[in-house]
Amino acid sequence: MTGDADHLLPSDSPVTLIDANGHPVADAGRALPDEAALRRALASLITARRLNDQAYALVRQGRLAVYPSSHGQEACQVAAAQVLDEGDWLFPTYRDTVAAVERGVDPVEALTLLKGDWHCGWDPYEHRVAPHATPLATQLPHAVGVAHAARLRGEPTVVMALCGDGGTSEGDFHEAMNFAAVLKAPVVFLIQNNEYAISVPLARQTAAPSLAHKGVGYGIPGERVDGNDVAALLSVLDSAVAKARAGEGPQLVEAHTYRMQAHTNADDATRYRDAADVDAWVGRDPITRLSAYLSIDESAFRAEAERVAEHVRDGLNRDVEPEPALLFEHVYARPTPQLREQAAQLADEIEREVASR
Amino acid sequence: MTAHEKLSMAQALNRALRDSLSDDPTVVVFGEDVGPLGGVFRVTDGLTAEFGEDRCFDTPLAESGIVGVAVGMAMNGMRPVVEMQFDAFAYPAFEQIVSHVAKMRNRTRGKVALPMVIRIPYAGGIGGVEHHCDSSEAYYVHTPGLHVVTPSTPADAYTLLRESIASDDPVVFLEPKKLYWTKEEVELGVKPPSIGRAVVRREGTDATLIAYGPSVPIALEAAEVADREGRSLQVVDLRSIVPFDDETVAAAVRSTGRAVVVAEAAGFASVSSEIVARVTERCFHSLAAPIRRVTGFDIPYPPPKYEHLHLPGVDRVLDAVDDLQWEDS
Known part of the structure; x- marks a missing residue:
């Protein structure tokens, strides 16, 4: 045991490389990603924003059952996916549809569950993206397990595990951090601190100096980053991934961002926060600051964003014939005799109903 | 050739783990005190010494973490066998078991199987103090997606555990702790399937x-x-x-x-x-x-x-x- 915890502590304030006005920050202590990387990030941010807003609109049109939007948090979503190699894994939460899409999951597939279907929609092995988890923080121990299995086989895999500020209060957050540290599992835990867990503000969630400080208790180095500065996110997450890959064990990153919209379309945020609080964050938008820095007119990237939006509309406006028999198909590798009986019963009921029409 | 040996149920379970670890390099065993101590009921006795710490290891004392990590390892090519020390100490893992272990196959349309075994010493009859003697089977059998088995003889303990480890479905393996020390001749060979067969x-x-x-x-x-x-x-x-x-x-x-x-x-x-x-x-x-x-x-x-x-x-x-x-x- 070592009593020295200093090397585990995050910086005093979140790392920012490009400020809210689009100016590079002097003496940030880190180099800016190169221009090609930033242009690539900007293109993704614009598509990500369009996808968030398209999905939100599709809820109002009745084509999605629910959508927890990451509007305003797109820099975290994009950076989390872009710092990974092909062999790495991403573990998203329900608010991380955009991160899954950035990693390669087809956006229509990514919205399957939120459309109201019974499965996650994509093959987790195709892009190494786990199904998104709804029970908070429960996916974090899975991320540790995937990383530990890879490490036992000597594979260079790193796992990016996402969670929110509310999720850090769950027992599984604690257990995952502790297991990862003890097993030296190559996991990067990225907390998107968007200030709210539905209606409950961060001050009711924790008394810690910052969420990144929680790493100290596990022996995990923590870092804080401006969650609306994609340049800083790419830099900090890239270092964290590199350290995890190099065998330095798990890394914790807290990204300071803000949930610009309600928890989901079913939530009314005016009941617990002032519009002025939200307005204060408009000026820190990740897209406007990066396009200002790059002096790029966002419209250059609109065509791709619209193409994705159209693909999503087409996919979700298409009516899919329900297949009730499938509800019994994947409960076990082979349905039990009891499930075969129940599937036959349902098929018979449906057949008789159709015949009586 | 099949060997016959007189074994207690705990020894038969130990043999099943050892034979599975030998036969399949993806099998891993972990939990609380399962390493050098060999488990509080000695079911994992000698496994760390024989197979090394990568194959049989002690974990932090946290059941949800144990089962959750097993889920991730099973997603990534392994066949974890985890031990919950006692029936009532498995409850912290309940959310992982019902929300993830049981549902992963279904919510991924069969793409992600979880070939994992959760071993739980259960039930009473050993003069145990509170939280050490629960019959918790109803909680698990009520959850679609889990197989739930429980042996009553050393021979079945061996066969059922080998089969559970080889199964592509998650198995909750309930071990009647008062029968750990009952002995009988056990045939350590390939037997007809017993999961699903009374x-x-x-x-x-x-x-x-x-x-x-x-x-x-x-x-x-x-x-x-x-x-x-x-x-x-x-x-x-x-x-x-x-x-x-x-x-x-x-x-x-x-x-x-x-x-x-x-x-x-x-x-x-x-x-x-x-x-x-x-x-x-x-x-x-x-x-x-x-x-x-x-x-x-x-x-x-x-x-x-x-x-x-x-x-x-x-x-x-x-x-x-x-x-x-x-x-x-």
Whole structure:
């Protein structure tokens, strides 16, 4: 045991490389990603924003059952996916549809569950993206397990595990951090601190100096980053991934961002926060600051964003014939005799109903 | 060639783990105190020494983390076998088990299988203090997506555990801790599948006793005593609660026309009530009397000095058999 915890502590304030006005920050202590990387990030941010807003609109049109939007948090979503190699894994939460899409999951597939279907929609092995988890923080121990299995086989895999500020209060957050540290599992835990867990503000969630400080208790180095500065996110997450890959064990990153919209379309945020609080964050938008820095007119990237939006509309406006028999198909590798009986019963009921029409 | 050895149930489980670790490099064993100590019941004795710390290792003391990490390892090519130290200490893992272990295959349309085994020493009869003697099977069998098995003999313990580890579905493996030390000759070879198959342990013609796990020896003893008193009792051992072997159980009850279910768990909304319902639905016209149940009372598991009053015993089983509306009584 070592009593020295200093090397585990995050910086005093979140790392920012490009400020809210689009100016590079002097003496940030880190180099800016190169221009090609930033242009690539900007293109993704614009598509990500369009996808968030398209999905939100599709809820109002009745084509999605629910959508927890990451509007305003797109820099975290994009950076989390872009710092990974092909062999790495991403573990998203329900608010991380955009991160899954950035990693390669087809956006229509990514919205399957939120459309109201019974499965996650994509093959987790195709892009190494786990199904998104709804029970908070429960996916974090899975991320540790995937990383530990890879490490036992000597594979260079790193796992990016996402969670929110509310999720850090769950027992599984604690257990995952502790297991990862003890097993030296190559996991990067990225907390998107968007200030709210539905209606409950961060001050009711924790008394810690910052969420990144929680790493100290596990022996995990923590870092804080401006969650609306994609340049800083790419830099900090890239270092964290590199350290995890190099065998330095798990890394914790807290990204300071803000949930610009309600928890989901079913939530009314005016009941617990002032519009002025939200307005204060408009000026820190990740897209406007990066396009200002790059002096790029966002419209250059609109065509791709619209193409994705159209693909999503087409996919979700298409009516899919329900297949009730499938509800019994994947409960076990082979349905039990009891499930075969129940599937036959349902098929018979449906057949008789159709015949009586 | 198959070897025969006289083994206790704990030793048979240990052999099953050792043989699985030898045969399949993706099998890993972990949990609390399963390393150098060999587990509090010594089921993992010697495995770390033989296979190394990568294959059998101690974890932090956190059951949700143990099961959650197993989920991730199973997603990534391994076959984890995890130990929950005692029945009631598995409850912190409950959310992982019901929300993820049981559902991962379904929510990924079969793309992600979780070939993992959660071993849980369960039930009473060892004079354990509180939180060490729960019969927790009903919680697991009520969750679609889990297989739930429980051996009553060393031979079945070996076979069922080998099969559970080889299964592509997650298995909750309930080990009756009071039977850990019972010994018998075990055939360590390939056996016919036993997950999903009940077995008739003793033939009989007058009534059928249906039991599983720790209650099977009680049922067999009751049948022995009944035989001396001139009544022939058949004994069915479920072995596998999920999948449930309706065919074998219903055929057995039809052959005698009378049945008593013996189970240690509290009777209300239990595996025993499910058995009564299923058998009644299938065998109503073959039944000469309503099916009786001999179960634990609906109370928290009592302390050591009281457990003999709570556990189904031979006398209580025979009383229930006497109640089955015999024409000569």
